[in-house]
Amino acid sequence: MTRATIIGSGPNGLVAAVSLARAGYDVRVLEAAETVGGSVSTTDLTLPGFRHDVGSAVHPATLASPFFQAFGLAERIEWIYPEISYAHPLDDGRAAIAWHDIERTADDLGADARAWRSLIRPLSQHIDGVVDFTGNQLLRIPREPITAVRFALRMLEQGTPLARRAFRTDEAAALLSGVLAHANTPLPSLASTAAGLLLAAQAHAGGWMYPRGGAQQITDALASDLAAHGGTIETGSHITDLTALDWGDAARGDVVLLNASPRLALTHPDTPPRYARAISRFRYGPGAAKVDFALDGPVPWTNPQVAQSPTVHVGGTQAEVWESENAVAKGRVSDRPYVLAVQPSVLDDTRAPDGKAVLWSYIHVPQGSELDATELITRQIERFAPGFRDRILAHASVPASAREAINPANIGGDILGGAFTIPQALARPVLSTHPWRTPMQGVYLASASTPPGPGVNGMAGWHAARTVLEDAGTPASLHDLFG
Numbered sequence: 001m002t003r004a005t006i007i008g009s010g011p012n013g014l015v016a017a018v019s020l021a022r023a024g025y026d027v028r029v030l031e032a033a034e035t036v037g038g039s040v041s042t043t044d045l046t047l048p049g050f051r052h053d054v055g056s057a058v059h060p061a062t063l064a065s066p067f068f069q070a071f072g073l074a075e076r077i078e079w080i081y082p083e084i085s086y087a088h089p090l091d092d093g094r095a096a097i098a099w100h101d102i103e104r105t106a107d108d109l110g111a112d113a114r115a116w117r118s119l120i121r122p123l124s125q126h127i128d129g130v131v132d133f134t135g136n137q138l139l140r141i142p143r144e145p146i147t148a149v150r151f152a153l154r155m156l157e158q159g160t161p162l163a164r165r166a167f168r169t170d171e172a173a174a175l176l177s178g179v180l181a182h183a184n185t186p187l188p189s190l191a192s193t194a195a196g197l198l199l200a201a202q203a204h205a206g207g208w209m210y211p212r213g214g215a216q217q218i219t220d221a222l223a224s225d226l227a228a229h230g231g232t233i234e235t236g237s238h239i240t241d242l243t244a245l246d247w248g249d250a251a252r253g254d255v256v257l258l259n260a261s262p263r264l265a266l267t268h269p270d271t272p273p274r275y276a277r278a279i280s281r282f283r284y285g286p287g288a289a290k291v292d293f294a295l296d297g298p299v300p301w302t303n304p305q306v307a308q309s310p311t312v313h314v315g316g317t318q319a320e321v322w323e324s325e326n327a328v329a330k331g332r333v334s335d336r337p338y339v340l341a342v343q344p345s346v347l348d349d350t351r352a353p354d355g356k357a358v359l360w361s362y363i364h365v366p367q368g369s370e371l372d373a374t375e376l377i378t379r380q381i382e383r384f385a386p387g388f389r390d391r392i393l394a395h396a397s398v399p400a401s402a403r404e405a406i407n408p409a410n411i412g413g414d415i416l417g418g419a420f421t422i423p424q425a426l427a428r429p430v431l432s433t434h435p436w437r438t439p440m441q442g443v444y445l446a447s448a449s450t451p452p453g454p455g456v457n458g459m460a461g462w463h464a465a466r467t468v469l470e471d472a473g474t475p476a477s478l479h480d481l482f483g
Helices: 011-022 066-071 102-108 110-124 127-134 145-158 161-165 170-183 190-203 216-228 262-267 273-281 318-329 374-384 400-406 422-426 459-471 478-482
Strands: 003-007 026-030 084-089 095-099 232-234 255-258 287-295 311-314 339-342 357-365 392-398 443-445
Touching (some): 003 011, 011 478, 084 170, 102 110, 110 127, 110 170, 110 190, 127 190, 145 161, 145 190, 255 262, 357 374, 392 400
Parallel strands (some): 026 232, 084 311
Antiparallel strands (some): 084 095, 287 392
C-alpha cells in the first residue's frame, strides 16, 4: 500500500490525510504538540470549566468550503448560527450591527442603506462564485466570471483611500473597516479588501457560525473519519528536518505533505537552488498577541445588541481602525488597537460554568513582538463596556513571540501563513499553477502558505491531496471520495 505521511495536524493536514486515506493510502499524521488540531482546538486555558479556542473561534468560511460540504461537516457536528454575524461598538453607546439578514443590516445603517446593499448583496447572493474565485489557485479561469468581475471591481472601490468616501455614516464605515482589518495588512489595500469582502459577503450568506463546544469539534470530526479509514495520528512528533524523516520510498509513490511552513521543504537534500530562493523570499506578516479571559459574567457592553453578538470588532471609528493597522505595518502598536474579540458563551452554554463567560481576543502586532496585550485589550474593551475589568477572574496571554513554540507554522506569530498581499496571493509561496507540488519527488505543501491561504476551509489540504492523486495517475474528485 502506498504510504502518505502528513506533517502537522491542523485542518489542512487532516483534510489531506482524510482524502488520501479514503483514496486507499496508508496514512499517518505526525503532530509536534501533544494534542491534535493545531490552532483548531479547544481547551481550559485559564480556569477549569472555561473552554477556550486555542486559535480560530468563528468559522464563516468552513461550511462554505467545497471540501467540508462534500465531507458533510454540517451534519457531523452541532453548529450555532448567530442572528448577528458581527458587531462594531462605537462611543456614546452607538454600534453598527452586521445582522445575518442583509436587509435588516442596511435598514439600520440609515443614509448608507443603499450603499451597503449595493456593495455586499451581489456578492452574498452569489457566494458560491465568490468562494470559487477566492478559494482556489488564482491562475485559472473562474467558474463564475461575472461574479469574479463584480468582486474585483469592489476591491478596486474599497481598496484605495477613495474608500473614505464610500459611506456617509460612522456606523457603515466602521462596520466595513472592522471586517477588512482581519487581513492584518495596511488599510486600505487591495489585499485587505479582498479578504474582508469575502467575510462580509459570508456574513449575509451562510453567516458567521461556530461549533457548539468549540473548534475542537471540527478537528475531532476529521480525526474520527481518518481513523475509520485506517489512518493514524502520532502526537509529540516534532519534525524539523526532512532528512531525518522516514517517510518511505518516493520512487514507489510514497509521499510526504507539509502542513507546516514551506521553510521545512528547504531541509530536503534535493531542493533545487531556484526553488530554495523562491521559498526564502516568501514573506511572513505581522503577528497576533492573544489574550483569553475567564469572566464572572458576560461582557457589560454599553450597547445591548453588541452583547448579543458572538463576534465583536473593537476598534472605534474607521479612522481609528486604519490607524491601528497601519501602525502595526510601521512596526508599532496603537494605544487604541483594533481588537478582534469573540464571546462564544453568548450562545454556547458549554463554554463556561453557569453565569460565567469566556472571551477570546487578539490584536495585531509587529512580527516577533514580545508584547503582553492584556492591558491594551482590557482598556480598549472597557472603553465600550465599562466594568469589564471588574469581571475578569483570570486570563491567559500569548505574545506573538511565543506562538511559534505552540505552532511552528506561526512564524514570528503570523497566524495567516504568510503576509497577506496581492503578490503573495498569486505566488503563495511560489508562482505556479500547482503551488502545492514541489520540485522534490514525493514532497507536497499543504498549509495556509499555499492557495487559498488562511481560514478553516481545508482547501489547501484538499488541493494538495488532489495533486498527489493526479501525479500518481489516479485523479479523484470530492464526489469520488465522499459520494
